[in-house]
Amino acid sequence: MNTDKNESPMTQILADLKALAIGFATTFKHLFQKPFTEEYPEYKRPLPARSRARIILTRDPDGGERCVACYLCSAVCPVSCISMQSAEQADGRRYAPWFRINFGRCIYCGLCEEACPTAAIQLTPDFEMCKQDILALVYEKEDLLVDHGGKDKQYNFYQYAGVVTDVGEKGTHIKEEKPVNIRSNLP
Amino acid sequence: MLTWIAGFILLIVKLGIVLGCMLFLAAYLVWAERKLLARLQVRYGPNRAGKFGLLQPIADSIKMITKEDIVPEAADRIIFLVAPAVVATTALLMFAVVPFGSSLKIWGREIPLVISDLNVGLLYVFALSSLGVYGVALGGWASNSKFALLGGIRGAAQMISYELSLGLSLIPIVMLAQSFSLVDIVQAQANYPFIFVQPISFAIFFISAVAESKRIPFDLPEAENELGAGFHMEYSGMRFGLFFIGEYVHIQVLGALAAVFFLGGWRGPWLPPPVWLLLKIILVALVMIWIRGTLPRLRYDQLMELGWKVLVPAALINIVITGAFILI
Amino acid sequence: MPKLIIDNQEIDVQPGTKVIDAAEQLGIMIPRFCYHPALGSVGACRVCAVKFLQGPFKGVQMSCMIDAKDGMVVSTTDEEAVDFRKYVIEWLMLHHPHDCPVCDEGGHCLLQDMTVAGGHGLRRYQGKKRTHHDQHLGPLVQHEMNRCIQCYRCSRFYQKFSGYRDLGVLQIGERVYFGRYQAGTLESPFSGNLIDICPTGVYTDKPSRFIGRRWDYERTPSLCINCSLGCHTVVSTRYREIVRQEARFSEAVNGHFICDRGRYGFFYASQEKRPRYAQINGNEVSWEKSIQTARDQLNRISQESGPGAVASVGSVRSSLETQAALSRLCQKKGWQGPVYWIDHGQEMNVKTAAAELADELAVSLRDVEQADYILAVGADPVNEAPMLVLALRQAQRMGAKVCFLDPRPIGLPFSFQHISVAPQAMDLILAHLLKETIDQDTIKGLEPHEKKIFDAIPNNSHLVSSNQKLLNAVANDIRLSQRLVIVCGTDVVSETIPERAAYFARLLAKMGKQVGLFYLLPGANAFGAALLSDDAPTFGRILDEIEAGLVRALVLVENDPYGYYPDRPRLERVLQQLDLLLVMDYLDVRTIQDADVFLPTLTLYEAGGFFVNQEGRIQKASIAYQGGHPISQFSNGNHPPRSFRNQIPGKEAQPAWQALIELANENSATPKQGVRADILAWLVKTHPLFSKLPPDNAFPSDGIRINPGKDIHFRSAADRLVVPTLASESADQMELITVDWTFGTEELSTRSPHLRKMESKPCVFMHSNDAAQLDISEGDKVAVRSDTGIVSIHVTITDNMAPGVLIIPRHQRLDWQHLGASKITVSKDQIRKIREEEPC
Incomplete structure (x- = not known):
């Protein structure tokens, strides 16, 4: 009910009726418009690169696995759908011997991607992954690992980390000085 | 004896035809509602099952029937199971007094095109429509869920408020037709439909009828964004389907009643009487869908204000004026 | 204030x-x-x-x-x-590397926490970072110097607190470096504490390297049962496997630290070879069938040859509940046992220790730190109870003097006095020291029989005269000290020494000194065994009876005689004679091969339980996890199985007490709930000492100390005090003793693959005089022949041990059990130098 006290009840009622009429006219006009609907399976709308759907594990520019199995994604995951095991590779890299995401539980919130310090875990726009068997939604590492860098093609964590791996010895990484010679007192 | 048997057979046949038509219509009313609503909102609506989604009602009913019928652990089991049937049955029973043509002559027998011409048909309609709310209130209560209970209570309160204005809006019609029988009321509109003499009465009746059928903008008992699904929140499978059927049969009944009381019932030129009634029912239903596609839900206080402060006084004044005219 | x-x-x-x-x-x-x-x-x-x-x-x-x-x-x-x-x-944070994701400290890093708490989120420093080369510090500690923030905690702990010198500070200014002069394994058996105290990731745990994060671990308060001290630990469990063990602060026992043997000694619990299924004659059967078979056979033998034909052997590493359940079983069935001690000597030593620990004399490990003089008799702390070294070191730092009376080459990271005499002469020296120390007033107050013994102590032995100067100095220091602690071992000492040490302590207390008595026992729950073993025969006696055909069935409860019995050929022979050998254990012990019936049991991490440490302190270990095959083993290191199971695989094992109660009951329907409470109720009823045992939910973190005193089932104290005698010495005879080493001898920690890398090669210690006499030089391989067999071993020559003694470690890589009974003498012609290629 309109409560404008300056107007007489009659004008008020007329105004209300007019508003009603406008509403009905608007919806009635819609009947003759072409629907906006995009018909999904026939037409697939190109999604933005940052859409959040199926999760992948990417590789650094040299082809090495980016994931260092630091457990940050599994820690931040609000539905606990990520589990993994970490271990050491022969070349000194920390990696995940197995890595599991249960997409039956995943809510595609993207917190794992935000938490990932090595840009390894990324969400992709591919959302068509519905399965009859719920166990088919449990993805193992071989299902998740891709052979590209995803959204960030250049980043290589081990060039910044300063630990000894196949990427480089101490002092050879980005913004590092040569290691201190502890047997010399010369500056 | 023979007459009695023939009469019985006839009754069964009539019942079968009417029931079949009503359920079929209910099913396609759902389709029509979804389709039309979609168009009002610039969408397509169901278009996958069959051409234009015409097989959608069949797909839906198969889905409903095959779904698990869940009864919550803490529910009052018997009442929970019966409640949807109450809603559907009362809605169907109301149609018993609606005439869908003048009498038909077959093999010398006069067959009235109404299932039962009660002389208190109008009161029967009110009685059943009041009973119908039991299904809602009991279903909501028996679910033992707070949302369902709130929905049920809202349904009962809304029914009490709007039943009154619904009844009062029809007093002038009874005064004009001088009968409670629906057949007589249609007969009384031989010259002109009552809508022309009783437009205010029609408006009150129509608004109250929409409220009675718990449709937008009066769907507070279900109010999905406040109460989940309100009184039928805990229902699944075909029991939910029964609530659904009840609602759409109710729409038809209200369409039929609107036609009977105000639009001249089955009367109309050129076409056979049942077709006219059908068209009028569909017309009313389409308007109700249009309303649904346009108006937002009322707040609870607005609902009560509209019922008690606007419709009831307006109906009373209308009775007085009509009475005055008749006296004069 | x-x-x-x-x-x-x-x-x-x-x-x-x-x-x-x-x-x-x-x-x-x-x-x-x-x-x-x-x-x-x-x-x-x-x-x-x-x-x-x-x-x-x-x-x-x-x-x-x-x-x-x-x-x-x-x-x-x-x-x-x-x-x-x-x-x-x-x-x-200027030079701190960007490597938290690959750093094991991440998640419990003090620096990480403080950086986040201080709000330092973005690096403003754009220059180059200082870097350091890392060192290999051995199999336990991982070094990553880039992360260092120069807090000096590591060098302060390593050098100042524990006294070891091989890790310290190098360089100056921002080039400061914490490490060793040369890369190599850290010498300290406390190196694992570097990991705990480092506030960031310079020192990280190597055995659990890259395995998980702190937040994913289930952390449970537990106990260390790798020696008798009972240090407090906290175990981290993940995926049905213990990943890591750290020190848990304890006011009374270990303070903030634990030794490496305790820290890394837990791997036996998730050993791949660990037996997890019941067996009959080597075939896997169900638990119920095993119990049923064992019960039937034992009953049959009891009926045929009397209940004395069944003997049961308990273990000093079992929980109090298991020991009590075994006692109850033996009592109910009338069997012999429970047997805990190898021979009479061990029994006497341990029971004396338990009986002498009166309330006014018993001291905790932390109390030892407060002493101003410590006399250790027959104790080698680094090898027997490593954490005692840290306690002694704290006392020494505060000015205390430490004196050892021991035949072994004691190695400690600080200076101490060492009276090195052969084990058989130790009692004489101790008695002499006692005589020298006690003042006249106290002597006057002695009982007549004590006085008689006191007067009979000889003081003209050449042993005394050769050590006269040192003995006088020690006696003088003891007289001057105020807060004494006498530490007494129970391993290499003769059976009169624990009593004499206690007597010494009591007399010193009479002199008005504050005296503590601190025994070292042969196992984590040896104290409990001493309380519960009553007058059961020794293991040696049982073997005799088996040979004589008097004992036909043997029940071994978490006890592996192959590990400690010094005559292996005889043991093998005797066990063959048994009609029934029932073995219960959680280790892959050799006896399982001989066993007719085997029942797998649970470790303290899976079953929890009470343990009584060497000062009579009852402590509680909580249940850390439910047991079963670790997921890493179950899935062969691959991802866990993708199917569901109703049960945890390999979870058939039950606590040993459960098995014992099921054996005691006549039918199999023993409930799984409430059994432990029943056992404890029985224990309280039969041993009133335990009546003050607090309920589980209110058990104090530091446990409670019980002092049985005269309650212990034992001969009266008066009989135990005897005149020290010295067997006739022959210049041609050498006394051979077998000893513990820090790594390589204790049966639980030797199952740790990481501690195995820490073990040094077994060698025999020999005094330089003896070596010169026999013309043996350092590193030579010798064959030592005894009545029962030959052991060939390399020689280490040292001066800080008793002459006339051969010291051989009970090393798992050495067949020392071929040498025969535990205390033997060999004549010098039985030691022969052999060339490397010569078969022995």
Whole structure:
């Protein structure tokens, strides 16, 4: 009910009726418009690169696995759908011997991607992954690992980390000085 | 004896035809509602099952029937199971007094095109429509869920408020037709439909009828964004389907009643009487869908204000004026 | 009592309390990197800055450097202090590498926490970072020097606190380096504590390297059962596997630290070879069938040959519940046992120790730190109970003198006196020392029979005269000291020594000194065994009876005679004669191969339980996890199975007490619930000592101490005190003793693959005089022949041990069990030098 006290009840009622009429006219006009609907399976709308759907594990520019199995994604995951095991590779890299995401539980919130310090875990726009068997939604590492860098093609964590791996010895990484010679007192 | 048997057979046949038509219509009313609503909102609506989604009602009913019928652990089991049937049955029973043509002559027998011409048909309609709310209130209560209970209570309160204005809006019609029988009321509109003499009465009746059928903008008992699904929140499978059927049969009944009381019932030129009634029912239903596609839900206080402060006084004044005219 | 105000809260603290500790008592945790309650303050990291508003100091000061004083008003949240700490964090982070994701400290890193708490999120420093080469520090500790923030905790712990010298500070300024001069395995058996105290990831745990994060671990308070001290630990479990064990603070026992044997000695629990299924004659069967078979057979033998034909052997590594259940079973069935001791000597030593620990004499490990003189008799702390070294070191740092009376080459990271005589002469020396020390007043107050013994102590032995100077010095020091602790071992000593040590302590107490008595026992729950073994025969006696055909069935409960019995050929032969050998264990022991029936049991991590340490302190270990095959083994290192199971695989094992109660009952329907409570109720009923055992949910963290005193089933004390005698010495005879080593001899820790890398090669120790006589030089391989067999072993020659003694470790890589009974003498012609290629 309109409560404008300056107007007489009659004008008020007329105004209300007019508003009603406008509403009905608007919806009635819609009947003759072409629907906006995009018909999904026939037409697939190109999604933005940052859409959040199926999760992948990417590789650094040299082809090495980016994931260092630091457990940050599994820690931040609000539905606990990520589990993994970490271990050491022969070349000194920390990696995940197995890595599991249960997409039956995943809510595609993207917190794992935000938490990932090595840009390894990324969400992709591919959302068509519905399965009859719920166990088919449990993805193992071989299902998740891709052979590209995803959204960030250049980043290589081990060039910044300063630990000894196949990427480089101490002092050879980005913004590092040569290691201190502890047997010399010369500056 | 023979007459009695023939009469019985006839009754069964009539019942079968009417029931079949009503359920079929209910099913396609759902389709029509979804389709039309979609168009009002610039969408397509169901278009996958069959051409234009015409097989959608069949797909839906198969889905409903095959779904698990869940009864919550803490529910009052018997009442929970019966409640949807109450809603559907009362809605169907109301149609018993609606005439869908003048009498038909077959093999010398006069067959009235109404299932039962009660002389208190109008009161029967009110009685059943009041009973119908039991299904809602009991279903909501028996679910033992707070949302369902709130929905049920809202349904009962809304029914009490709007039943009154619904009844009062029809007093002038009874005064004009001088009968409670629906057949007589249609007969009384031989010259002109009552809508022309009783437009205010029609408006009150129509608004109250929409409220009675718990449709937008009066769907507070279900109010999905406040109460989940309100009184039928805990229902699944075909029991939910029964609530659904009840609602759409109710729409038809209200369409039929609107036609009977105000639009001249089955009367109309050129076409056979049942077709006219059908068209009028569909017309009313389409308007109700249009309303649904346009108006937002009322707040609870607005609902009560509209019922008690606007419709009831307006109906009373209308009775007085009509009475005055008749006296004069 | 200084009274000060910190953040508007008033508190009274002990004089000498640092402000940082006073705040902690109020629940205000001031950030700290270099400060550690065990290591004290140095003020190196500058991050504990708070603002002093009133009192003797004003302005921003380091709270770890300032003693709490009356009238101080301190604010930890003052803007100036908060700002100061923020900049400290930022400069500490200047050179810190960007490697948290691959750093094992991540998740429980003090530096990480403080960086986040201080709000330092973005690096402003754009220059190059200083880097360091890392060192290989052995199989336990991983080094990553880039992460260092120069708090000096590691060098302070390693050099100052524990006394070892091989890790320390090198270089100056921002080039400061913490490490060894040459890369190599750390010498200290406490190196694992570097990992705990490092506030960031310079030292990380190598065995659990890259396995998981702290937040994923289930952490449970537990106990170390790798020696008799019973240090407190906390175990981290993940995926049905113990990943890591750390020190848990204990006021009474271990303080903040534990030794490496305890820290890495848990791997037996998730050993791949661990038996997890019941067996009959080597075939896997169900638990119920095994129990049923064992029960039927035992009953049959009991009926045929009397209940005495069944003997049961308990273990000093079993929990009190298991020991009690075994006692109850033996009592109910009338079997012999429970047997705990190898021979009479061991039984006497342990029971004397348990009986002599009166309330006024017993001291805890932490009390040892307060002593000003420590006399250790027949104890080799590094090898027998490593954490005792740290306690002795703390006492020594405070000025205490430490004296050892022991034949072995004692190695300690600090200076001490060492009277090295052969085991058989130790009692004489101790008695002589006693005579020298005691003043006339006390001698006058002695009982007549004591006086007689006292007078009979010979003081003209050549052993005494050759050590006269040292003995006089020691006696003089003891007379001058006020707070003495006598540490007494029970392994290499003769059976009169524990009693004499206690007598010594009692006499010193009569002289008005504050005296403590501290025994070392042969197992984590040897004390409990001493309380529960009653007058059961020794294991040697049981073997005799088996040979004589009197005992036909043997029940071994978590006891592996192959591990300790010194005559292996005989043991093998005797066990073959049994009609029934029932073995229950959680280790892959050799006896399982001989067993007719085998029942797998649970470790203390899976079953929990009470353990009584060597000072009579009952302590409780909680259940850490449910047991079963670790997921890593079950899935062969691959991802876990993708199917569901109703049961945990390999979870058939039950606690040993459960098996024993099921054996005691006549039908199989023993409930799984409430069994433990029943056993404890029985224990309280039959041994009133345990009546003050608190309920599980209110069990104090440091346990409770019980002192059985005369309650223990034992001969009266008067009989035990005898005149020390010295067997005739022959220059041609050498006494051979077998001893424990820190790594390589204890049966649980030798199952740790990481400690196996720490083991040094077994060798025989020989005095240089003996070596010269036999013409043997360092590193030579010799064959030692005894009546039962030959052991060939390399020689290490040393001067700090008793001459005329051969010392052989009970090393798992050495077949020392071929030498025969535990204390033997060999004549010198039985030691022969062999060339490397010669078969022995």
